[in-house]
Amino acid sequence: MKGIFSILVENRDGALSSIAGLFARRGFNIDSLAVGETENPEISSMTIVSTGDQRTIDQIEKQLNKKINIIKVRRLSEVRSITLEMMLVKVNCSPTTRASIIEVCQVTGAKIMKVAPKYLMLEYHDDPEGIEDFISLIKPFGILEIQKTGAIAMEKG
Numbered sequence: 001m002k003g004i005f006s007i008l009v010e011n012r013d014g015a016l017s018s019i020a021g022l023f024a025r026r027g028f029n030i031d032s033l034a035v036g037e038t039e040n041p042e043i044s045s046m047t048i049v050s051t052g053d054q055r056t057i058d059q060i061e062k063q064l065n066k067k068i069n070i071i072k073v074r075r076l077s078e079v080r081s082i083t084l085e086m087m088l089v090k091v092n093c094s095p096t097t098r099a100s101i102i103e104v105c106q107v108t109g110a111k112i113m114k115v116a117p118k119y120l121m122l123e124y125h126d127d128p129e130g131i132e133d134f135i136s137l138i139k140p141f142g143i144l145e146i147q148k149t150g151a152i153a154m155e156k157g
Contacts, residue, residue: 001051001052001053001054001057002031002049002050002051002057002078003049003050003051003052003056003057003060003061003075004047004048004049004075004076004077004078004081004083004151004153005046005047005048005049005050005060005061005064005073005074005075005076006045006046006047006073006074006075006076006153006154006155007019007045007046007047007048007064007070007072007073007074008038008043008044008045008046008070008071008072009043009044009045009046009067009069009070009071010042010043010044010069010070010071011037011041011042011043011044012069015044015069016035016046018067018069019046019048019064019067019070020033022063022064022067023050023060026059026060026063028050028052028056028059028060029050029051029052030048030049030050031049031050031051032047032048032049032085032149032150032151033046033047033048033049033150034046034047034149034150034151034152043071047150047151047152047153049083049150049151049153057075061073061075074155076153076154076155077155080155080156080157081153081154081155081156082127082153082154082156083127083128083151083152083153084125084126084127084151084152084153085125085126085127085128085131085148085149085150085151085152086123086124086125086148086149087123087124087125087131087134087135087146087147087148087149088113088121088122088123088146088147089121089122089124089135089138089143089145089146089147090119090120090121090122090143090144090145090146091119091120091121091122091138091141091142091143091144092118092119092141092142092143092144093116093118093119093120093141094118097141098120100141101120101122101138101141104137104138105122108124108134108137109124110122110123110124110134111123111124119144122138128151131148
């Protein structure tokens with residue numbers, strides 16, 4: 001089971017360390033983590049994705065709610081929220097494969113960020129499943145490097 005947690009936290013030194021420490025001490029896994037300021041520079045927004053059984057996900061939520069520097073914890077439903085990731089990927093490119101890679105980019109909406117003689121660097125964002133589908137499409141060309149952000153999520157309603 002996947003737990004998606006949207007957390008508002010005081011933007012103070014050590015806030016991220018404190019939350020990461022909670023996960024480490026309790027043996028909870030963090031699948032992805034994204035942090036950034038909100039419209040208020042004194043408050044940061046965190047999206048943490050974790051997996052576990054129902055008891056583990058419930059326990060994560062309870063433990064997060066006990067932290068002093070956390071303002072609000074919301075557990076998001078995969079169905080009632082939008083989750084996105086961004087990825088940069090460097091793909092092998094030769095004169096014979098360049099047109100095919102460009103076509104994949106046009107069809108999927110990926111952006112070409114850098115053109116070099118032996119590779120293309122692409123930027124792509126989508127939901128986690130879409131990211132994996134895109135990786136499958138470009139894998140035959142030869143992936144040299146991938147960097148992905150953590151998931152960010154927001155409730156639809």
